[in-house]
Amino acid sequence: xxxxxxxxxxxxxxxxxxxxxxxxxxxxxxxxxxxxxxxxxxxxxxxxxxxxxxxxxxxxxxxxxxxxxxxxxxxxxxxxxxxxxxxxxxxxxxxxxxxxxxxxxxxxxxxxxxxxxxxxxxxxxxxxxxxxxxxxxxxxxxxxxxxxxxxxxxxxxxxxxxxxxxxxxxxxxxxxxxxxxxxxxxxxxxxxxxxxxxxxxxxxxxxxxxxxxxxxxxxxxxxxxxxxxxxxxxxxxxxxxxxxxxxxxxxxxxxxxxxxxxxxxxxxxxxxxxxxxxxxxxxxxxxxxxxxxxxxxxxxxxxxxxxxxxxxxxxxxxxxxxxxxxxxxxxxxxxxxxxxxxxxxxxxxxxxxxxxxxxxxxxxxxxxxxxxxxxxxxxxxxxxxxxxxxxxxxxxxxxxxxxxxxxxxxxxxxxxxxxxxxxxxxxxxxxxxxxxxxxxxxxxxxxxxxxxxxxxxxxxxxxxxxxxxxxxxxxxxxxx
Ligand code: TAP
Numbered sequence: 011x012x013x014x015x016x017x018x019x020x021x022x023x024x025x026x027x028x029x030x031x032x033x034x035x036x037x038x039x040x041x042x043x044x045x046x047x048x049x050x051x052x053x054x055x056x057x058x059x060x061x062x063x064x065x066x067x068x069x070x071x072x073x074x075x076x077x078x079x080x081x082x083x084x085x086x087x088x089x090x091x092x093x094x095x096x097x098x099x100x101x102x103x104x105x106x107x108x109x110x111x112x113x114x115x116x117x118x119x120x121x122x123x124x125x126x127x128x129x130x131x132x133x134x135x136x137x138x139x140x141x142x143x144x145x146x147x148x149x150x151x152x153x154x155x156x157x158x159x160x161x162x163x164x165x166x167x168x169x170x171x172x173x174x175x176x177x178x179x180x181x182x183x184x185x186x187x188x189x190x191x192x193x194x195x196x197x198x199x200x201x202x203x204x205x206x207x208x209x210x211x212x213x214x215x216x217x218x219x220x221x222x223x224x225x226x227x228x229x230x231x232x233x234x235x236x237x238x239x240x241x242x243x244x245x246x247x248x249x250x251x252x253x254x255x256x257x258x259x260x261x262x263x264x265x266x267x268x269x270x271x272x273x274x275x276x277x278x279x280x281x282x283x284x285x286x287x288x289x290x291x292x293x294x295x296x297x298x299x300x301x302x303x304x305x306x307x308x309x310x311x312x313x314x315x316x317x318x319x320x321x322x323x324x325x326x327x328x329x330x331x332x333x334x335x336x337x338x339x340x341x342x343x344x345x346x347x348x349x350x351x352x353x354x355x356x357x358x359x360x361x362x363x364x365x366x367x368x369x370x371x372x373x374x375x376x377x378x379x380x381x382x383x384x385x386x387x388x389x390x391x392x393x394x395x396x397x398x399x400x401x402x403x404x405x406x407x408x409x410x411x412x413x414x415x416x417x418x419x420x421x422x423x424x425x426x427x428x429x430x431x432x433x434x435x436x437x438x439x440x441x442x443x444x445x446x447x448x449x450x451x452x453x454x455x456x457x458x459x460x461x462x463x464x465x466x467x468x469x470x471x472x473x474x475x476x477x478x479x480x481x482x483x484x485x486x487x488x489x490x
Contacts (some may be wrong), residue, residue, distance in 0.1 A: 038216025080217030265473025425467030
């Protein structure tokens, strides 16, 4: 099957040449999987992209054996300076192949190409550059004298930022001297497999990174493998709980990056044009498939009507459609399963009495699509105010006083992120101080930087990724 069928944008066509089938990347080479292979499809039109190998328990074992050997014989013996050189090389190769990676990501995930091109892929390179810089400076990270790697890291990642989540996991692990077995999500394996080619181009020693594709059972096999020293998981809170149980009673280290239901709090003195853009970016970026999405808008009562009217006008200008078209603002929902979940929660929202408004978009005939949607008259007890929808759906609640805003913002089992919009610095600092959220943005939203630690409170998980703190998760006895 040719890629040409999928790429309407002429410049995209020449960039990506896909193989019809992809194997598992173990010990530096691609090999067949012994599990039943599966298809990865484009969520924009449901067309087959490629056939992907599935890793059985035996394949996972082979990957862990390769990672252990590479750890013992090569990677843990190498100087930090040399490890850093590999990471710099990987970062540069990501930049060189940036357009190809962006097209693959948008094709497989459904996200708009302008996001994969301008956000995902540049951040992937930035993450490798950043941790490359740390590799020979671990002694100065303030994480203890003579820090030592843990060994083999088993990593399981979700589908919403396939390549970026891979970078968040692999870059600090390698910088700290660990080797890796990683599983991408079943619906988005493509960019990870192109990344495996980049590792070959970079001459990374065999076994240092092993990429095993497959379903949840492949992830579970990694997590319970007795020779894995560290488990790093990003995904849903439900699966995170299962993983925590599976790891309990072993001496594996665990970090969990789980779900969220962030409050984006807009005070009446906020710079309103900027806030409207921030609210839109907060929830409609990446179709709302963002763990830290500003999915609950808490708006001060006095400006509620103005904000909602302006949001509706702004959303009416967004273009929904082909992810590979650079004018697209809203791409496809990643899978039918996710679309069903978004539809179901939206139906429940209406049933519970919230008022639904959806942008009047033309929805393509094939593929998985959901128009940007706002719910007003939302009560804190509604499911759409409590459950993570993970889609382009904003629930609007109101507040009168800062204390009420803080109480409502914290009234969630999650605690990953929050946003505050106000003209007063003192108010921003006072409110931020009382929010139980790992990241609090002020007069902006969804900003990421490799030097900035990211992670949650409560059911959003534990441990931090990014920055100096992200290294601690991969070093013996280190506390950030
Ligand atoms: P999950 O269904 O939890 O899947 C995440 C990964 O775990 C996938 O690779 C999945 O494989 C695998 N998996 C499934 N069952 C498993 C098991 N029993 N043992 C080990 N691995 C298993 O999440 P998702 O739907 O892909 O992602 C959405 C969730 O991720 C949202 O809740 C979102 O908030 C969260 N998320 C959090 C963050 C941070 S940084 N906190 C960032 C991004 C996303 P399959 O793909 O084959 O099912």
